[in-house]
Amino acid sequence: MTEASAPEKVSLVVMSGDMDKVMGALIIANGAAAFDMPVTMFFTFWGLKAIQRGNLTGTGFFGRMLGVMNRGGIDRIGPSRFNFGGIGRWLFKTMMKSKGVTPLPRLLDQAREQGVRLVACEMSMNVMEIAKSDLIDGVEIGGVATFIAEASESKIQLFI
Helix, strand or coil, rough: CCCHHHCCCEEECCCCCCCCHHHHHHCCCCCCHCCCCEEEEEEEEHHHHHHHCCCCCCCCCCHHHHHHHHHCCCCCCCCCCCCHHHHHHHHHHHHHHHCCCHHHHHHHHHHCCCCCCCEEEEHHHHHHCHHHEEECCCCEECCCCHHHHHHHHHCCEECC
């Protein structure tokens, strides 16, 4: 399919689990969905934190260690800079609230309400010992072929 004939679709790879990058990805996804564009967000590696429930994960020793050190949940993720052991997360949330910025959990809810397709990378889940039950409702599991199929039909592809 040529770019000229590609439908007005958006495909996003969300590899970062940082607050600011996940926020940017969700804002783009919501904006595109508001323009009636089909949107697929493919969450891989650290990006999986944004679509996890927030419970401890892992079954083996390393998986459990990773689950403790890298606990997921949209409300737990911190900024890429100035996190200061969680203080930065609190500071940014406070500043965003005072400026009327939509918080991350609400942006994620809005994306789901608008029909944004959320896909978790199966390989990353296996490596990091994250089970489907550790993810929020409505998340599909897929591999790179899932993303390539969507991206090849999309006019806009972004890697965040």
